Amino acid sequence: KAGVTQTPRYLIKTRGQQVTLSCSPISGHRSVSWYQQTPGQGLQFLFEYFSETQRNKGNFPGRFSGRQFSNSRSEMNVSTLELGDSALYLCASSYTGLNTEAFFGQGTRLTVV
Amino acid sequence: AQTVTQSQPEMSVQEAETVTLSCTYDTSESDYYLFWYKQPPSRQMILVIRQEAYKQQNATENRFSVNFQKAAKSFSLKISDSQLGDAAMYFCAYRRLMNYGGSQGNLIFGKGTKLSVKP
Numbered sequence: 001k002a003g004v005t006q007t008p009r010y011l012i013k014t015r016g017q018q019v020t021l022s023c024s025p026i027s028g029h030r031s032v033s034w035y036q037q038t039p040g041q042g043l044q045f046l047f048e049y050f051s052e053t054q055r056n057k058g059n060f061p062g063r064f065s066g067r068q069f070s071n072s073r074s075e076m077n078v079s080t081l082e083l084g085d086s087a088l089y090l091c092a093s094s095y096t097g098l099n100t101e102a103f104f105g106q107g108t109r110l111t112v113v
Numbered sequence: 114a115q116t117v118t119q120s121q122p123e124m125s126v127q128e129a130e131t132v133t134l135s136c137t138y139d140t141s142e143s144d145y146y147l148f149w150y151k152q153p154p155s156r157q158m159i160l161v162i163r164q165e166a167y168k169q170q171n172a173t174e175n176r177f178s179v180n181f182q183k184a185a186k187s188f189s190l191k192i193s194d195s196q197l198g199d200a201a202m203y204f205c206a207y208r209r210l211m212n213y214g215g216s217q218g219n220l221i222f223g224k225g226t227k228l229s230v231k232p
Contacts, residue, residue, distance in 0.1 A: 033219060033220075035220075035222075042222055042223070042224045042225065043204065043220075043222035045219035045220065048218075056219055058219065088156060090156075092158070092220075101148075101163060102160075103160075104150075104157055104158035105157065106155060106156050107156045109156075
């Protein structure tokens with residue numbers, strides 16, 4: 001069974017540009033969450049999607065957005081990139097229901113120059 | 114708001130020895146989950162062990178066990194017979210017990226403890 005797949009693995013962008021990251025969950029998983037990991041702030045929750053609807057959102061500016069498709073694949077978009085957006089972006093998927101664990105992908109390393 | 118604190122930025126253990134990583138959390142809720150995740154240099158977060166707050170019995174997974182003290186809001190991880198492959202960042206995480214509209218709720222992570230294993 002394939003794990004959570006995130007693409008691309010590495011990305012270098014220039015300030016002011018926008019970027020789109022992709023996450024394919026484990027087959028059968030319908031919940032997808034995104035996290036930002038930086039040395040200073042640690043792991044912070046961005047948003048969660050289930051059935052193509054955002055169910056939960058962290059404290060990030062509107063430049064950060066996401067969506068989920070009917071096959072549960074999810075994308076996150078960051079517009080008008082800032083140097084501080086440089087981070088590892090992790091995606092996690094899980095089954096619905098109580099007492100389920102989140103399975104993480106290997107992340108996308110975004111560098112903004 | 115819930116918070117998770119890991120007071121040990123770095124820890125070191127000799128191979129085959131035992132090490133305990135500390136974690137405290139703050140919440141006003143009575144039902145929740147607690148997790149320990151491992152993040153090796155490959156960056157992928159791997160679940161090590163999970164504890165449901167309503168269970169008094171401490172969770173155990175092979176060489177990994179926890180000491181869950183609900184009243185003290187403490188959740189430490191003990192690694193027995195440490196192996197070189199245990200070297201990684203370890204994150205303690207909290208998640209509310211919720212499931213409405215399919216939402217799993219988000220994980221709240223501590224800052225992590227970097228564990229080194231000496232041969």
